[in-house]
Amino acid sequence: MQAFEYSKPTTTKEALGMLGAQWGETDILAGGTDLLSLMKDYVHTPKRVVSLSGIKELKLIKSAADGLHIGAMVTIEELLENAQVRKEYASLVQAARGISSPQIRAMGTVGGDLCQRPRCWYFRKGFGLLPRDSRGRDLVPNGENRYHAILGNSGPAKFVSASSLAPALVALGAKVTIASASGNRTVDVEKFFMAPTDASTREVDLKPNEILTGIVVPVAGGAKQATYEVRQKEALDWPLATASVALKMSGSTVQSAKVVLGHVAPTPWNSAEAAQALAGKAINESTAKVAADAALARATPLSQNAYKVQLAKVAVKRALLAAAGKA
C-alpha cells in the first residue's frame, strides 16, 4: 500500500472539499473491505484517502414520502437489522444475506457495495479494467473468462458488476443521491452503472470529486419480490449469477415486472424481454422458464462462460418462483 494522507471530515461538504478532480488522486473510504485490498495490490494508489466514517448524516435510515432513505455509510448488517427494510424489501434483504461473511456485512456499507470496483481478475492483477496486454490485445476474450460477462459484453468492458445490492435496488426502482461541490443530483440506480468504453471512464456515474451519499428506495407498495443468487460456496463467495425480481400483481397475474440480473454484465442487467414475457401471466414453472429464456435470449457468452447463461436462467426462474411464493 502506498502511503497517503488521511482525512476524516465530519460533513459531506467538508469531504467534498478534500476530493481531487482527477481519478487516482483521492479515494473515498467507506467500509474498507474493497479499497484497502485495491491499495495493497497497487490497483489504487491515492495520494489522499477521505474517510466518510465521521459523517453522521450518512449513517441514517429515514422513512419519507418518496420512500426509504438509506445513507451511504449504513452497513450491510445495519440494513439487515432495520425493521422497515426487513418488512418491505425482502429482495434487498435476500441480496444482503448473500454476502455470507458477517465481517463483510459488519464493515461493508451500502455505498461501498455500489461503488466497489469489479472483481475481474485481470483488473485486480494490474492489467486494467479493460484489460490489455503490452501489445494492446484484449485479454478477456481469449483468456480466463469463466466469471466474466455474458450480456452487454460487446464493447471493451467484459467484467461483471460486483454489487450485491444493485440488482435488487434496480428492480425496486431505487435512486442514488450524489453530492458534489456544485450541488446534489439524483440518478436511477440502473443508470448509475455504466459499461466504460475507454480507460478514462469508470463503471459508475460518479466523478472523482463527487460522493454517493445514499439511496432512496421507493415504497414497495406490496410488490412481490425476491433475489436469488447462484453461488458455488455457501461461505463468502462471489455469485456466478444473480436475479432480483419485483412483480406488481393484479390478482394472480403479473401487471408489470422488473427482472434484473447481476454478475452477468458490466452493469446490473434489467431485462425488458423478461418483463414483457411476464406481463399478464401468472407465475409458474413454465412462465418463469419462458421469462428466463427471454432474459438470456441475447446472451453472448465468451469462450469459457456459456455455463453462466444456464445459471442466469436458473436464477431468474428461481427468483420468480420465490417471489410468487412457489419456490
Added chain:
Amino acid sequence: MSKIDSDSHGKNKQPGKKGFSRRSFLGGLGIGGGAVATLPTGLLVESQAAAAPAMGPGPIPVALRINGKVHNLNIEPRVTLLDALRNHLDMTGAKKVCDRATCGACTVIVAGRPVYSCSMLAVEAQGKDIQTIEGLAPSGKLHPVSAAFVENDAQQCGFCTPGFVMAVKAFVDRHPNPTMDQVKKGLGGNLCRCGTYIGVRQAALDAARQMKGGKNA
C-alpha cells in the same frame, strides 16, 4: 462487555487533530516523522475549499482503545488495524493470512461487531471499543469459546483459530441459542486449511450453551 477505564481518553477524542491545521497541511510542512506532503497541484487547489484536516502520509498519533485500555501510537495512516496490533503493539493473536478481507484469521471485534482487521485502517478504529483475543480472558483462564475449541479439537495448526474464536464470540453474543444451521450460516467469513470445521461447529454450539446468562461476556 469489558468495562472501559474512566480515564480512557480514546472516546471521541481526535488525536492528531491538534497541531494539524489546514495551514500546516497546505504549507506542505508535513506531519510527524518529517514526512512531506507531495501532492499534485490540482489537488492542492481543490483542497483549499475544504475545512477538514489531512494527516500524514507520515506517522500520526493514533489512540486505540483495545480491551479497555488506550494505547497511543505514532503510525502512518496506511497502517491497518491488524498491523498496528501485530507490529506495533505485539498483540499477535490476530493473524495475517489472506490480508484481503477473505479468510477471517485477522478477526477482532470492533464496536461489538466482528471485523477483518486487515481491511480496517488503524486510524479508523479510533474512538471505538476494540476487543482482541488477548482481551477475551485476560486473567489467563480460558474464555468459554476458547475452552469449547479445546474440548472439540476445533483447531489443528491453530493459525485460523484466534480469528475463528473471535468470530464465534461475536456470533454467540448475538445468537445465544443458535441452531446448527445458524452456526453454519453465521460463520461464513472464516477459512481453515487444516479442516477443523466439524469441531468449530460443535464448539460454537457448546460455547453458546456455556455462556448463557451473560456471565462470561
Added chain:
Amino acid sequence: MPSKYDWPAEGKRSLIGKRISRLDGPDKASGRARYAYDTNRPGGLVAKLLCSPHAHAKITRIDTSEAERAPGVRAVKVMAPAGTEVQWQGFEIAAVAADTEELAQDGVRKIKVEYEILPHLVKEEDVSKAANMIKPSAEETKGNPDSGFSEADAVHEGYYGINTITHCCLESHGQVAEWNGDNCTLYASTQALGRIGGDLAKVLGAEPATANIKPANIRVITEYMGGGFGSKFSIDKWGIVCAQFSKQTGKPVKLMLDRDQELLMAGMRPSDYAKIKLGAKKDGTITAWQHESWSTGGPGGGGAPPIPYVFTEIPNQRKRHIAVSTHTGPARAWRAPNHPQAAALTMCAMDDLAAKLNMNPLDFFIKNLPLTARGDVYKAELLKGAELMDWKTKWHPRGQGGNGYLKRGVGLSLHTWGGRAHDSDCRIVINSDGSVQAQLGSQDLGTGTRTVIGIVAAETLGIPLSGVQVQIGDSNYPPSGASGGSTTVGGVSSSTRRASVKALDKLFEAVAPSLGTTADKLVARDGRIHVEGDPSKSLTWKAACAKLGTKSISEIGRQPARDEGNLNDNGVGGIQMAEVEVDTETGIVSVKKMVAVQDCGLIIDVKTAESQCYGAMIMGVCAALYEERIFDQQTGTMLNADMEFYKLSGIADVGDMVVHMMTGVYDGRGVIGLGEPPAISPPAAISNAVANAIGVRVPTIPLTPDKVLAALEKGGRA
C-alpha cells in the same frame, strides 16, 4: 520376543488410546501461541521480496539504487542478477529489509528490473499445445495387455484428470533471523527444524564473509507452526536472504511471504491427466489396464502417477507417461505425494467400469481386492463404511439419483500409505522435585505431535499428562526427523517410549532400597511407584523423585533401536465414502456426508487422530470442488493468487463427517502415521458420488459448475 519397551496391553493403558485434548489447545485457542510470523524481536526489521511478474523472462537489468536510498531501508539484496532466466511468476528477484513492513514494501517498489520476455507455457491439460515442453517416458508393460483385454467381457475407456493445487498454508512461509555474534537463531515456520539450520550453514559457509559459520552456529525454533502439508522442508532462498540481512544489519529480521507469493512459488501438487482403458470379466474381475498419462509439476515436469493405484496386481498392464514442463511455481510434496492423483484416476476409471458392468461399485471393488496388498483390511473397512454410510439404501444405479433437479449419489475410494517412523531421539528428564521433561527436536504441525509425546511419557511413567512438560520445537533438543510422510508419530512415540522406560528404570533403581525391594519388582501407576502385587509398599511419584537428592535422571531413547521392542510399523489401508447432492440446473455440487474408515495401527490419541481424518476429508472437499490455480496463457499470470478466487470451502460447505478408526484391530502392529492416508481418497470418492448422482462422469477435478453442466449436456442429461 516381548520386550519391556513394548506398548502396554490394551487393558493396561491409562492414557494411550483415549480421547485427549491437545496439550497446546489452550495456547492456540487463546491467541497466546507464538508462531514464527508472530515473533517480534526488539529492534527488528521487516524484509519483503520482489518477485517476478513474468512466467518466463530473462533479467536484463536490475537497479536497486533508488531502493537503497528509500526511507527506512537498511539493506537490499539482489537474488537474481542480470542474466538470470526466470522460470515462473513469483521467482525471487530481490529483497529489501527496512524499519517497518510498509517501508520495506515501499523499498521493493523502488527496485527497477528490466526483463526480456520469453515464451511461456502455463497450462498442461491440453498436452497437444505443450510442443517442446514435453518429455515422454518409455512404455512399460506387465503381462500381456492385449490378451488381457481380449479376455475381458467389458472394456471401458475414459479420460480423467486432477489439476494442480497449492498448499495455501495459513501461516505463510518464512522466519525471523537473529544473530548474536556468529550464532544465529532462526524462528522458522518449518516442518524440518533439524534440517534447515544445517542447510543454511552450508550456504553461508560457502560465502567468504560467513565462511566460519557451521551448523552448530544455527539454532532453529519452531514452537508452533501454521501448516505445512509438505511445503516447508527447505531453508529456501527467503530463509537465506533473511539470515544474511540480519547478519549484515546486526538486527533481527522477519521475512514472511505475502499470500500471493506463497500461492505462486511456495509449492503445489502436480497434476495428473490420463486416458485410461481397462477391462473386466462379467463377474467384475479386472483383466487388463492401460493408460497414457501426462502431468506437470512446474518447470521440472511431472512424474508418472503410481497407477493403477492400490489395485497394483492387475495382471496385464501397459503404461506410458509424458512429463510436461510448465513455467509455473515448482511442485513440493503435498500431503501424500502422488496418491490423491493416483486414487482419482484409478478409482474413477474403476467406478466407470463397474457402471458399465451394471455392478454396485461396492461389490466390484470388493471383488477385485485380491489385486491389492491388503485385501482383508480393505474388505473389513468397506463393509464398515457401507454400514456407516447406509450404502445399501443410498446407492442406486447411475441416473437414478431422484426425479427432481437435485440428485443424490454415493461413491467410494480406497487408499494406502506407508508411514514408517522417522529417526528420533527423545530425552526424558526426571527431576528430584518430581517434574518431568520430554525433549525432542521435533515440531508440531498441528497434527498433535506434542500431545502424543506427552501421552506416551505420562503413560509410561504412570503419572498424569499434566506431570510431563513436553519440550519440542527447538533444534537444541535431541534430533528428530522432519515431519513429512506421516513418519512423525511413529518416530516420536517410539523414542519417547524408550526414553521413558529407561528413565523409569533409573528411578526404580534409586527408590528400590527404600521400598525394600529391587528395581525389577517395581511398577509405576496412578502417580505412585509400588511393588508389583503389593500396592501397600509404595511411594508417591513426588516422594520417589525426592530420593534422587540433588541429581536428575536424564535418558535418551532412540528410534530406530535394535532389540528395544516393536513399537511401530509401516503400511496402512483406508477407505472413504462420499454422499453428494448435485443441483443439475446449476451444476453445483454439495457434499452431504463423508465416511472415513481408517487403520493406522495403535492410536495414541483418538481425539487428534480423528481430527486428522476430519481435516483430511475437508481438505479433500476443497480439492474436489473448488481449488485450482488459474493461469492465463496469454500473460503467464496466475489470476487467482489470492484467497478469494483460490477457493477453499467454508464452514457450511462441508457435510456431516463420520470417522471410524479401526481401533484395537491392528494395535499389535504398533504406531503408524496418519497424516497422509485420509487425505488421499476424497476427490475420488466425491467424483464417484457425483457420477452416481447424475449418471455421467465429470472427467476432471475440481468438479466446478461449468464442468458438471458440460458433462450433463454431453451425457444428454441436462
